[in-house]
Amino acid sequence: MEIDEELTLKKIQIFLAFMRCGNLSKTAVEMQISNVSVHKALHSLENSLRCPLFKNEGRNLIPLKSAYVLEENSKKIVQDIVTTVNKTREAAGFASKxxxxxxxxxxxxxxxxxxxxxxxxxxxxxxxxxxxxxxxxxxxxxxxxxxxxxxxxxxxxxxxxxxxxxxxxQDDIFLAVHKNSKYAALKEIDLSQLKDETFLILAKGFATRNDSDFVFEKAGIEPKVFLQVSDIFTLISMVSSGVGLALLPGRISTIYENSVKLIRLKRQYQIKQxxxxxxxxxxxxxxxxxxxxxxxxxxxxxx
The missing domain is CATH 3.40.190.10 (Periplasmic binding protein-like II)
Known part of the structure; x- marks a missing residue:
């Protein structure tokens, strides 16, 4: 049997609300539509099904046996649709657990x-x-x-x-040195004067590595790289061991704060992340x- 295009989910929902509420006014309030819209939806539903669902007693609509059959099966249909929508959204990553x-x-x-x-x-x-x-x-x-x-x-x-x-x-990029470094007492530093120092750097693809490359280029130096690592905690640990210097964001200042000092770069080399x-x-x-x-x-x- 071909389903009439006028048979919509919205009309089914209005119908189910009417069966719960028992009258047009309460249904209209629940569905946030007018009494007239409720009546039109129920009448249209009867036309699309090609069978009566209610009988008129004065101004009241009294459900027929067909209405109760539709109610029972429609509840299952609506629940199946809700489940289907939720599963589809979860598969797409929406509202997933x-x-x-x-x-x-x-x-x-x-x-x-x-x-x-x-x-x-x-x-x-x-x-x-x-x-x-x-x-x-x-x-x-x-x-x-x-x-x-x-x-x-x-x-x-x-x-x-x-x-x-x-x-x-936003976060600033600093020069990280060991607390006993000859630079540790400085409040700011001119990066261009560190051409002969040994540096530790992150692997390519890390944001701090990109920022470091930019600052080094701006300072006109090709850093002498002692070691390249793939995480910032290893980098900080190496600095705390006194192996070399590094350019690091200020947010890591609490890590190894007793052994690592962050020094601000001179204005011309400052960069914000x-x-x-x-x-x-x-x-x-x-x-x-x-x-x-x-x-x-x-x-x-x-x-």
């Missing part, structure tokens, strides 16, 4: 713990899975929908028409993502 968040290693010092704690308060049943990696790799995983959102440095890697970016805070939330525009209405956006905005106001 698992949220995949990507971030930089350096942001785990205080930013990410605060964000995740707030997000769990907003959505307590959400399973948050955190992936730490470089800016470049996280951006690639976001675009491939392997991640739901990332909190990273906003730079050329995040400039994509598919992305929406929410700036959160902007940290923010990045997500796919097509997912901006996902409830989980909306909760994360709200939490990131709150965090940015308190920085």
């Amino acid at each position: 698992i949220f995949h968040l990507g971030s930089l290693y350096s942001l785990t010092v205080n930013t990410i713990p605060s964000i995740i704690s707030g997000l769990k308060l907003r959505r307590g049943d959400l399973d948050i899975q955190l992936l730490l990696n470089s800016n470049l790799d996280l951006v690639k995983k976001l675009k491939a929908t392997e991640l739901d959102a990332i909190i990273v440095a906003l730079n050329e890697t995040t400039q994509d028409q598919e992305f929406e970016c929410l700036p959160m805070f 902007e940290i923010g939330l990045v997500f796919l525009k097509r997912k901006e209405r996902d409830p989980n993502l909306l909760a994360l956006i709200a939490e990131c905005r709150m965090f940015s106001r308190n920085v």
Whole structure:
């Protein structure tokens, strides 16, 4: 049997509301439409089904046996549709019970713990899975929908028409030295005078590596690299051991603070690293993502 195009889900929902409420006025209030619209929907439903559902007793509509049969089976249909929609949205990563968040290693010092704690308060049943990696790799995983959102440095890697970016805070880049270094007592330093010093650097793809390359070039020096590492904590540990110098963001100042000193660069070499939330525009209405956006905005106001 061919289904009439006038038989819509909206009319079924109005019908079910009427069967629950028992009259036009209460149904209109529940569905937030007029009495006339309720009556038209019920009459149209009868026409599309090609059979009566009610009989008139004065100004009242009295359900027939056909109405009760439709009610029983329609409840199943509506529930199946709701289940189907939810499963479809979960498959696409919308309102899933698992949220995949990507971030930089350096942001785990205080930013990410605060964000995740707030997000769990907003959505307590959400399973948050955190992936730490470089800016470049996280951006690639976001675009491939392997991640739901990332909190990273906003730079050329995040400039994509598919992305929406929410700036959160800015961080300065400092020279990190061992506390017993001959430079440790300085309040600021001229990077161009460190041509003969040994440096430790992050691997390519990390935001701080990109910023370091820019600052080194601006200072006109080719750094003597002792070691290249793939996470910022190893880098800080090596600096604390006195192996070499490094350029690092200020947010890591609490790590090894008894053995590592951060020195501000002279004005001409100063650079700011902007940290923010990045997500796919097509997912901006996902409830989980909306909760994360709200939490990131709150965090940015308190920085």
